[in-house]
Amino acid sequence: MGLHSYFGGATIQTLKMAAVPASASYSRFVFSPISRNLVALDSFPRHSPSPPFPLLARALSMAAAVQTTPPSSEDIGTATGSVGKPQWKAAIDFKWIRDNREAVAENIRKRKSKASLELVLELYEKMLAVQKEVERLRGERNAVANMMKGKLEPSERQKFIEKVLNHSASGKNLKEALASFEEDLVKLSDELQQEAQSIPNMTHPDVPIGGEDSSAVRKKVGSPREFSFSVKDHLQLGKELDLFDFDAAAEVSGSKFYYLKNEAVLLEMALVNWTLSQVMQKGFTPLITPEIVRSSIVEKCGFQPRGDNTQVYSIEGSDQCLIGTAEIPVGGVHMDSILAETVLPLKYAAFSHCFRTEAGAAGLATRGLYRVHQFSKVEMFVLCRPDESDTYHEELITIEEDLFSSLGLHYKTLDMASEDLGAPAYRKFDVEAWMPGLGRYGEISSASNCTDYQSRRLGIRYRPAELAASTNPKKGGKGNLAPTKFVHTLNATACAVPRMMICLLENNQQEDGSVIIPEPLRPFMGGMEVLLAKHHTG
């Protein structure tokens, strides 16, 4: 039979065996320590190694060809049982990857990603072949079924039945062969999905190629302040000004937790209020988001909620996690929906608390507020048309720079090098500010253009208006609508409060131990101009 002549048992064997290393790489996906993590994906990414786990896809997409399927089941506690089965599917454009294999391979090299393009393409070809075979068999089955509808001689009928029953040399009948192929197809498509999810986003042509040191300085504002007295770090200032309590938090919660006290509370409130008021003036819609989300949303945004070294806190007995950044719940606002082109761009400024395990952060700058388990942040998030994302990326970094300049910080903006990009980022601008206590620049924000990496996972599309407008208004049916496209998403830190506090306290300290409050924040602190040392004893 055609089946075996084309796609014999041996081939199937090969195929199944080929699947084994693939599933082995699943277990890699799920269980191996993930060093490319939350820290590395938004505002605090400098020290993570190059990504062993970048996920998906390509940037400038043509029309969406692949349908995303919404998460079909909760993944509570099934982590070990169905390792190879994706909980949800990204709308990855495999055809594009195949047609641009050289560019994709080059991109994987540039970003030092461990994604295996060869495996993806192999799985894709195999899947196509099986798909073709399934279609052929379906056709055959239908043909037989049609013939049997007509009047037939009993002997003739018997021949058809036998044809169906004894379809192949292996003794399988048509129905069984089809069922077995359909199973293979599902498995292959799952494997392909898993493997392809580790392909990183494409890279903006202007991104410097190489490791962290290759990152290019885009802009530099101010210069390090020279102190005529001995500098205190924010921990010491905080002690003298009675602003933090790390010791009590270590007992109550664990290390790297803290209480903000007295003026530190006012400073946090002022930073959040001022930042929100500034970005609202730029047309951003303010949000306060849930801080507990389903883990599938975390994954769809390109983060890894599972594994030994995950940055993500999980809720016991549920499929929920704590967010590490408001990028996650904001990314989810328009999940699985088709937006009207006229509503784009959507610009959000979301205030949330963020929670991070900081697994694997030992040895990094961990003193005081620099690296903590919980902090407040205002995050900007933009959904826009693909042709506009570069422009909005520039807008976002400009907003950040304006905010930091207004606060009087000395900082530089970097165009991050290819190996330092998280899998979702097409390009990333980091801002690093001078921190006298550390004696170096420390990252205070990050602005990433994720193009369609997240929207292909979250299922966020829009329907272009032009085509619909150009059609005959009389035929206003659905058939005349333009095909949907995936939006581009961008995210950028407007204000990560603790690092801002480090900068403000350390840079604005005076010889008498007081700290000057930046002008823009004063109206949000009841006019307070200076933080004075406390003179009360316990």
Place this chain on the structure above:
Amino acid sequence: MGLHSYFGGTTIQTLKMAAVPAYSRVIFRPISRTLVALDSFPRHSPRPPFPMLARALSTAAAVQTTTPSTESMGTATVAKPQWKAAIDFKWIRDNREAVAENIRKRNSKASLELVLELYEKMLAVQKEVERLRGERNAVANKMKGKLEPSERQKFIEAGKNLKEALTSLEEDLVKLSDELQLEAQSIPNMTHPDVPIGGEDSSAVRKMVGSPREFSFPMKDHLQLGKELDLFDFDAAAEVSGSKFYYLKNEAVLLEMALVNWTLSQVMQKGFTPLITPEIVRSSIVEKCGFQPRGDNTQVYSIEGSDQCLIGTAEIPVGGIHMDSILAESSLPLKYAAFSHCFRTEAGAAGLATRGLYRVHQFSKVEMFVLCRPEESDAYHEELITIEEDLFSSLGLHYKTLDMASEDLGAPAYRKFDVEAWMPGLGRYGEISSASNCTDYQSRRLGIRYRPAELAASTNPKKGGKSNLAPTKFVHTLNATACAIPRMIICILENNQQEDGSVIIPEPLRPFMGGMELILPKHTGKLTG
């Protein structure tokens, strides 16, 4: 040996059997008295099957608290308490009638009989242990002298027997003391003499301000107002997080920020120290504050693979700040106003008022917390409820304050005042805050004492050694909601709505919203095509 004549094998058997039901009840039974019931949202929970500990006006601290010795992760030692409350068992025994009466009043399931039985047994074993130790020492002393070999052999034999008996008794003592601790932890706090006795209906109205607004137009609830004003997104949150989650949008964000800022500025003027707290804490702290972080029906979200939980109220991390410490009397009272996000599973809340913002998994709250000398806690309780009432009056709410009835008190509360505000959408009063005096219930668990100054001052300054210090006492703790944001938003939106669909922002909040006076309906197009 004396041991068996007094305290035979059968007695120990009985004792061990008695212990079984006690443990399994404490640890495994679903706990229906939960977070919801213990601070600002307590109205609808059933009565406490699990009130814990102790008594109110304590004499000097006699019992030493032990700090949690091991992490509570998945260990099989069910019956072992992870930490010990400094419960004054002697006081309980000496006041057994008052304690029994209190347990009845509060409809608590604590078993005073069992506690007293365990206590007496423990005392007896303790006595026996001491007696055996004495005997062993006597034997050891005799063996120091010169002895005939046969004589020595007799003493060696006796010493060996004594040692075995002692080891076994000491083991029993540890077990008994653990059992006693677990059982006694379920005894509720004593009750203020003015608290009305009975169920929720017996709660007494202390104060009433304003009257329900009469609407000359069809009134909308906060969900509909929020929809027209584009203030919330419950649908997206249901997809992203689950039901009872929400996004605040546009002016709702400003309203939240304004409420927090205004509330903090108000309470700071009253001498409260502002705090922003950790929202992840060790579960032992949750327990020490009188909440139950474990069990099927717990209100508490736990972090996977750790002994940490999410806080349901800032009362927990603030209660923990001075844990295991002795404060100077001069530093009291300590008054904190803590801003935090709060997280609650709302298990078992099905069927309650669940529409919109009334009962949600996450919300922002400013919580007041006071640590003070025992004799001052009633006065600070009055101060706290007055601050709450002033805040709500300033916002123009119509509300009433209740002195909550005995059966409606959580185990830690000696007395509790709730404020219920008129919610036109619900067509009834809804709880918006709660102020509790927990006396020494929490401080005996958290180990927070102070050292009275008087005695130390009266002693000879030359002999300024430690022996001259006054004995420490447990502080009293109080907690009170200054502003639970979502219910405040319900009140403001529903009560301040106008016929044109707009909502008037209360005057005090306007300076915190850039002078905004009104929230106006949006005229944006539909987002989805």
